[in-house]
Amino acid sequence: MSIEAPSAEVLERAAAASSLLVATDFDGVLAPFDSDPMRVAPLPGTMDTLRALAALPHVHVAVVSGRDLETLRTLTGLGDDEAIVLIGSHGAESSSAAVREAMEAAAVTPDDERTLAELRSDIEALVRQSHPGAGIEYKSAAVVVHVRGLPREVGDAAIADARRVALDHAGVKVLKGKSVLELSVSHADKGSAVTALGRHVGAAARVYLGDDVTDEDAFMRMTRPEDVTIKVGTGSTAARYRLDDEPAVAELLTELCRLASAAHVAG
Numbered sequence: 001m002s003i004e005a006p007s008a009e010v011l012e013r014a015a016a017a018s019s020l021l022v023a024t025d026f027d028g029v030l031a032p033f034d035s036d037p038m039r040v041a042p043l044p045g046t047m048d049t050l051r052a053l054a055a056l057p058h059v060h061v062a063v064v065s066g067r068d069l070e071t072l073r074t075l076t077g078l079g080d081d082e083a084i085v086l087i088g089s090h091g092a093e094s095s096s097a098a099v100r101e102a103m104e105a106a107a108v109t110p111d112d113e114r115t116l117a118e119l120r121s122d123i124e125a126l127v128r129q130s131h132p133g134a135g136i137e138y139k140s141a142a143v144v145v146h147v148r149g150l151p152r153e154v155g156d157a158a159i160a161d162a163r164r165v166a167l168d169h170a171g172v173k174v175l176k177g178k179s180v181l182e183l184s185v186s187h188a189d190k191g192s193a194v195t196a197l198g199r200h201v202g203a204a205a206r207v208y209l210g211d212d213v214t215d216e217d218a219f220m221r222m223t224r225p226e227d228v229t230i231k232v233g234t235g236s237t238a239a240r241y242r243l244d245d246e247p248a249v250a251e252l253l254t255e256l257c258r259l260a261s262a263a264h265v266a267g
């Protein structure tokens with residue numbers, strides 16, 4: 001069944017909720033892709049729209065990402081003193097104490113740290129040396145092999161070798177994202193972290209925007225009638241609605257902000 005963008009009525013209802021959580025993924029949603037993972041930036045104006053939403057008394061805002069927390073801080077430009085919650089490493093890290101506490105059971109253990117160190121050295125030996133064009137990103141709980149911009153067969157070969165590395169280690173989660181393969185020792189997921197934040201703020205309605213497989217964990221958990229889950233781009237999804245691309249996200253956030261401000265004034 002094809003799914004559409006949320007209607008004006010759907011957005012109006014969410015904007016008028018007594019307490020609204022707006023959670024959004026980063027890469028491919030707020031920020032367009034680039035072959036260099038550190039060269040990306042949110043579309044102009046989007047962070048200010050999120051700040052304006054977060055300034056409304058009935059709205060809570062979170063940026064949720066596979067990026068580690070430090071990188072997410074850098075790329076969003078959000079400081080610790082801001083009202084927007086950051087959730088990084090697919091839910092394993094957060095600027096919110098409530099989310100960190102809720103995710104404690106999923107924390108990385110000393111055994112996981114050892115596995116991560118082994119993964120790093122195996123990826124260096126088996127992927128970097130055989131596929132010098134592939135990018136390697138080191139995160140606090142994962143190693144990511146990047147193949148964006150490489151010829152198809154070169155990228156496929158690097159990803160296949162990275163999968164072989166994962167198979168050599170117990171307890172490694174393999175996440176296939178867009179032109180990336182992530183080998184992770186984290187037990188967290190975005191859905192658990194976002195729903196924990198929703199409980200903490202007492203959200204009566206929750207909006208979630210995401211573009212990748214890891215966002216499906218959030219879409220699958222957010223099935224209340226008041227929830228507005230939005231897949232950005234093509235591909236099968238558990239989300240209720242779809243938007244084409246990052247500019248469409250920027251427009252939706254602007255409209256949501258306008259409606260939530262009006263609901264606040266009226267309310």
Ligand SMILES: O=P(O)(O)OC[C@H]1O[C@H](O[C@H]2O[C@H](CO)[C@@H](O)[C@H](O)[C@H]2O)[C@H](O)[C@@H](O)[C@@H]1O
Pocket residue numbers: 025026027028032033034035036037038040064065066067137144146147148177178179180182212214
């Ligand atoms: O959860 P997200 O915010 O969507 O982060 C997912 C991954 O994003 C990054 O990779 C993606 O963006 C890169 C920069 O545009 C691009 O080169 C890559 O092909 C994309 O998959 C990031 O580097 C990963 O660590 C994140 O897990």
